[in-house]
Amino acid sequence: MSVQLLVASHAAGKGTEADAVFSILKEANAAIAKLGKDKVVNASIGAIYDEEENFVTLSAVEDYFRRLPAAELMNYAPIAGLPEFHAAVLEQTFQGFQPDNTYAKAIATPGGTGAVRHVIYNYLEQGQKVLIPDWAWGPYRTIAAEHSRGIETYCLFDEEYRFNLASIKEKIEELLALQDHVVIIFNTPAHNPTGYSITLAEWRKLVELFKDCTADPKKKIIPLIDLAYLDYAGTSEETRGFMKLFSELPENILVTMAYSMSKSFLIYGLRSGALVGLSSSEAVIEEFYRVNVCSNRGVWSNGTRCAQRLLADVAKNPALKTKIDEERAFYSRLLFERANLFLQEAAEVGLQLMPYHSGFFITVPAANPRALAAKLMQEQIYAVPLKKGVRFALCAVPTHKISGMPTKIRQALGKDNIPQV
Ligand SMILES: Cc1ncc(COP(=O)(O)O)c(C=O)c1O
Helix, strand or coil, X not given: CCCCCCCCHHHCCCCCCCCHHHHHHHHHHHHHHHHCHHHCEECCCCCCECCCCCECCCHHHHHHXXXXXXHHHHCCCCCCCCHHHHHHHHHHHHCCCCCCCCEEEEEEECHHHHHHHHHHHHCCCCCCEEEEECCCCCHHHHHHHHCCCEEEEECCECCCCCECHHHHHXXXXXXXXXXXXXXXXXXXXXXXXXXXXXXHHHHHHHHHHHHHHCCCXXXXXXXXXXXXXXXXXXXXXXXXXXXXXXXXXXXXXXXXEEEECCXXXXXXXXXXXXXEEEECCHHHHHHHHHHHHHXXXXXXXXXXXXXXXXXXXXXXXHHHHHHHHHHHHHHHHHHHHXXXXXXXXXXXXXXXXXXXXXXXXXXXXXCCHHHHHHHHHHCCEECEECCCEEEEEHHHCCHHHCCCHHHHHHHHHCCCCCCCC
């Protein structure tokens, strides 16, 4: 129930629902305090913890910050971000897969979150809807609501858990009949919460669809690709190869990407990332840059200078880059090992999972996710109930606690809680 005391009417209902992740984390921490760490599986939080359940940093990144002069650590950055940072973001994002004959620019934002905010605000009219997948990171909804934009959802998977192009087509066409702009969010590779990555063949079909839907120059499609887990999903070619498909798109398609340093450098709290725009039109990219830099000034001013300096230095210091890449690769392999153990046992006990390729999370579909999460809590397994399943953050669970988990989940699910498809 929301009570409006002093706030304006549009703010009255805000914050009445507890944050799904942080409320489960609180319960997990209470259980750890009572029973001890060994008795509790905390699969709630989307940050990497090592095999001893300590928070992980990349030591080369930590050393870098500890040696940075105070002015680089604490001073303002330019509103748009350091120019060297822009170049480094484009290099990191594309890693050689920028499509031919395109213009690209980057603008510093506080994490990928800031980039998502700018696209939803600057590329939709007030009251228009942003198209997001039914399986999605919760804050997309919060950000849309915060800016008086609505939400429409497409089904990411069909009944057989295959990528659902038909649903995307239907929803884009429906929205284009009502509004001239469509902003559609994809979180790939290593989607949160399922771990799915859109394949190259699926991207080819998506690009064709975007082109078909923008034959009328009045209609505009702005795909927003949320790259939060980009560096934990395979080689540069596997993770960025699809970007090459965005060449020679019509001018009324603007590809936008939310680049994040949070996971790639394990600096979640330093709040650094960028919004990247890609277009066949120089004018569209100039407008993109002007408008979004102005939004920086109007919302949070500037980003975190030391994080920008890190990325700029990584781009010009091969030894630093190699060290960071090697450390990240170690944790990426650890995630794959944990996931493989989970997948193997899930197959053995007949536990249905959402299609997983890589990343921080594995999700179990359930008819009543809250009931499943509550039952698992009795077993001291803490995971986040979503609308249509329960998300297990394997990034936070040491390997020795993974064996046995799928069996317990299968038992807790029972017969009644398996979704009917
Ligand atoms: C799917 C997804 N997108 C974006 C983000 C934003 O991350 P940040 O703003 O820290 O870059 C996250 C973080 O958890 C995420 O899971």
